[in-house]
Amino acid sequence: MERLWTSGSVDRNKELVDRLQLYGIVKSKKVKEVMETIDRGLFVPPDSASYVDSPMPIGYNATISAPHMHAACLELLVDHLQPGMNALDVGSGTGYLTACFAMMVGPEGRAVGVEHIPELVDFSTNNIRSSAASSCLNEGSLSLHVADGRLGWPELAPYDAIHVGAAAPEIPQPLIDQLKPGGRLVIPVGTIFQDLQVVDKNLDGSVSVRTETSVRYVPLTSKAAQLHNN
Numbered sequence: 588m589e590r591l592w593t594s595g596s597v598d599r600n601k602e603l604v605d606r607l608q609l610y611g612i613v614k615s616k617k618v619k620e621v622m623e624t625i626d627r628g629l630f631v632p633p634d635s636a637s638y639v640d641s642p643m644p645i646g647y648n649a650t651i652s653a654p655h656m657h658a659a660c661l662e663l664l665v666d667h668l669q670p671g672m673n674a675l676d677v678g679s680g681t682g683y684l685t686a687c688f689a690m691m692v693g694p695e696g697r698a699v700g701v702e703h704i705p706e707l708v709d710f711s712t713n714n715i716r717s718s719a720a721s722s723c724l725n726e727g728s729l730s731l732h733v734a735d736g737r738l739g740w741p742e743l744a745p746y747d748a749i750h751v752g753a754a755a756p757e758i759p760q761p762l763i764d765q766l767k768p769g770g771r772l773v774i775p776v777g778t779i780f781q782d783l784q785v786v787d788k789n790l791d792g793s794v795s796v797r798t799e800t801s802v803r804y805v806p807l808t809s810k811a812a813q814l815h816n817n
């Protein structure tokens with residue numbers, strides 16, 4: 588039974604990725620491969636509709652982003668997630684994107700997740716251990732940290748790619764500071780109405796910002812504010 592269920596979940600994950608490709612959200616071979624390799628079903632609480640294209644509650648007033656948002660952010664960052672590159676995932680939640688980043692940057696690269704709810708860091712660690720990215724955790728190319736992600740993770744900066752999975756009222760300066768020249772930050776900005784912004788640090792250190800699309804994310808805030816927002 589265990590094996591039957593396992594192969595069923597892999598097939599359902601592949602169907603989800605095929606549909607995202609059909610709708611033009613998954614564009615590149617690299618994003619398609621990584622989303623097929625990292626099974627979304629291993630990152631959502633048991634019994635939730637793992638392969639439906641919608642966000643889902645994961646406790647602590649947080650959600651796992653919808654598959655189309657994961658895909659869109661991976662596509663926006665694909666050139667900045669090449670083998671050997673450094674990537675930071677702020678508000679790593681379930682660890683899904685951190686796992687994708689680790690697979691893409693490979694053993695010579697570095698994928699860092701920062702999440703301020705310790706229970707979610709434990710949850711994401713277990714999820715990743717059950718996934719194809721498990722060896723990245725063991726070998727140290729993937730690490731997860733309990734911290735306020737508004738400060739980034741200076742220990743392993745600078746980064747080629749920074750993703751923020753929660754909406755900030757404005758772009759936190761430490762994240763811009765921790766971006767490599769040539770690097771890219773993808774971040775939802777706003778309160779009720781939010782824009783997914785793409786911040787490119789140019790080689791001369793100047794910064795270009797553009798809006799990709801309108802989005803709806805949970806806030807990037809303090810732990811106390813998040814847990815009291817019931």
Ligand code: SAH
Binds near residue numbers: 703704753806
């Ligand atoms: N990409 C994640 C998104 C999780 S939701 C996923 O798909 O699983 C956003 C996450 O940001 C939540 O887990 C929330 O706890 C976290 N978060 C919010 N504010 C934060 C902060 N200041 N520092 C670190 N994490 C934060």
